[in-house]
Amino acid sequence: MPVPLSFFRSETSQRLRAEGMAASVLVLLDQRGIEVSEEARERISACRSTEALTTWLTRISTAKSTAELFGRWGPMATQLSLLRSKTAQRLRAEGHYERYIQGYVESFTEGYLTGTAKSILALLDHRGIEAPEEAREHITSCRDIETLAVWFDRAVDAGSIADVLVAG
Template sequence: MVSSPHEAMHRIFQEYPGLFSRVSEVLGVAIPAPTSVTILPTDLSEPRPLERRVDTLLRFDTETDGSFLLAVEAQGKKDPAKPASWAYYLSYLHTKYQLPPLLLVVCQDRATAEWAAQPVHIGPAQWAALTLRPLVAGPHNMPVITNTAEARKDLALSTLAAITHAGDPEVGAILKALSAALRDTPEDLAHPLAELIAQGLGRRPAAHQWRHLMAVDLSFYKSPISQEIREEGRAEGREEGRTQGRAESRAEDLLLVLEQRGMDIPDGARERITHCDDAELLRHWLTRAVTAPTLEDVFTED
């Protein structure tokens, strides 16, 4: 599974294109609901060896305003080179499809979102030939949904809101509400959204909380993320087993060395050795047992 917030921030619009209508409404831009949506190729390369790819590209058809293109870009940090690339994307799309293009940038931190939202004027200061004005969705304007009933009303929007608030202090409450909402949702809808959330949280601390919520929820027992969690648990169990095996082996070696040296091993000392599960400490004792004049010297710290 690709565990990338970048993927989740734009791919959710491929899986749920109608989400953009709700996002635009949240952002205060009146975009009519589409009558149809077409996922278009994301390769914007030119014949010359210069490859440019937009993250997600969709065509929206509406009854009142005709058709337009939506390019979705997931932006993780400020990048001075990006505005020029975005302007190129929009110009290229307008030329190729002869449709008005719109750029939506999705961010997970406020500073990046505010940077991305700034208009970029291309051209002389006296007369800007082109102005780049992306729509930006991020923690500064996406809703904080901590109520299960509210999350259930629009699961796709709630998922995107959770992803954009991945670094917020309230993300725990957001994830709990969303987990409870998904619990009563059909598997074919709940599981993909759960995967997108796992991707969107990436390596942030909230990711561990989300994985725990999924692991303890039997409704997600067959989902890919739960299977992955169980496999990690099995791997940890195997490692614990190997560690325990090393400890038992070294305890046996230590007792054998002490017996071969003719040392009397009281029950308390024997129990201390056999019950020790620290393989490194047992190795330390074993090293000392070769030359220690008494049993007490084996356990005495330097």
């Protein structure tokens, strides 16, 4: 049974997008050699505010520490895993758990792709690299995780949009 499209606009899907953005923040911090304490790592991983995550993504290029990265954003509450939620328990009891997992995986993948594409564009914008609408559409419509990961890595040091999207 296919998952209704409304699921991808749901609160759950938004949380999954945030997880993808949080993963991007951690990758960039690692690439910049910024030490991330276990507390900071948990704070980033648990963050579900795309507004905060977008702010952090734009601060990464100049931040020298996680304290500078966080700025005014206070600690975020840790969310329980969707797989341990009451909804998951109810669906498991009703025998619908396989479809729930399928929907979770599909939503996570969509959220990760969307979050990574938004992270690339936010990083380019913050670095002052102009990305024409055609390039933005190319990035946001990409559905290959490996390609997005390569583009994200390139966006850290790229001098132009061509440097990010170059083949190979």
